Amino acid sequence: MSKRKGRSAEFVKWFGPLLDALRQLGGSGSPREVSAKIAENLQLSEEQRDEILQSGQNRFHNQVAWARQYLVWEGLLDSSKHGVWALTSKGEEATLSVSQSREVFRKWVKIHAQARKKSETEKTRTVAPEADDEVDSPEVAEAAEKTDLLQVLQSLTPHGFEKVCQRLLRESGFEQVVVTGQSRDGGIDxxxxLQINPFVSFKVLFQCKRYKGTVSRAQVGDFRNAMIGRAEKGIIITTGTFSSDAVKEASRDGAPQVELVDGEKLVEMFHRVELGVKPKIVYEVELPFFEPFMK
Known part of the structure; x- marks a missing residue:
């Protein structure tokens, strides 16, 4: 994508819709819920919702995450790091037109530019994109380890990925986890x-897809067909993404439910149980605090 100096980044168009979506969700929501509500409100096509960047990220989710970051800087959303986006009291009353969104964007690009000039030796900071939205979202950049976990998972052998998923399921509370993938048992790996309580447990089938692509609706349907008569619950784990139609198919009424774990959620699960990763503390500069002192 070509860059033109002064042109607003494409993600600016989501500022207003993001605020509207959060209000409709009651003031807060997970990133996935917010993105889904925006897509629903604006009737985005499947192509718009499912486009993938070269980095492997979903373009739409990437842009919405950057929009959220600017609204945090503007004080309209809080800066919670717990996977929940929420309106502040200021944000609850705010509406942003396209022109107002551009003003917010330009304001924070200018503030970041001033901060960079004053601290060229700073080693780590959240960089505000000026016109190119094809960069890692702030949440992805913030969570990344020195060696990107998703890239490591994608580099495993197919059987190795199945085995590490087996370990992850065990760490997450599953018992008697068996890998059958090498037998190509109807798509079941x-x-x-899963023991719910001392009285209730149920069998769960899983499938592992180690690639950067998008899992289609047909693939979810094929997995469900392989489940019939064998289990009431299934999980598809991928280092890639799921198409919008695949998500709908997974929760279709009258059919066995299939849980979907994409690359982003998979990384979150590894972080949650601290499997193959070590926690570290990262301090991020809160530029809104310093804004009054830059004038």
Whole structure:
């Protein structure tokens, strides 16, 4: 994508819709819920919702995440790091037109430019994109390890990925987890038992897809067909993404439910159980605090 100096980044168009979506969700929501509500409100096409960047990120989610970051800087959303986006009291009353969104964008690009000039030796900071939205979203950049976890998972052998998923399921509370993937058992790579309480447990089948592509609706349907008569619950784990139609198919009424774990959620699960990763503290500069002192 070509850059033109002074042109607003494409993600600016989501500022207003993001605020509207959060209000409709009651003032807060997960990133996935917010993106889904925006897509629903604006009737985005499947192509718009499912486009993938070269980095492997979903373009739409990437842009919405950057929009959220600017609204945090503007004080309209809080800066929670717990996977929930929420309106501040200021944000609850705010509406942004396209022109107002551009003003917010330009304001924070200018503030970041001033901060860079005053601190060229700063080693780590959240860089505000000026016109190119094809960069990692702030949340992805913030969570990335020195060696990107998703890239490591994508570099595993197919059987190695199945085995590490087996370990992840065990760490997440599953028991009797068995990998059967090498037998190509109708698309089923393994199964396990999830104990809900001392009285209730159920069998869960899982499938592992180690690639950067998008899992289609047909692939979800094929997996469900392989589940019939064998389990009431299934999980598809991928280092890629799921198409919008695949998400709908997974939760279709009257059919066995299929849980979908895409690359982003997979990384979150590894972080949650601290499997193959080590936690570290990262301090991020809160530029809104310093804004009054830059004038």
């Amino acid at each position: 393994g199964y396990g038992t």
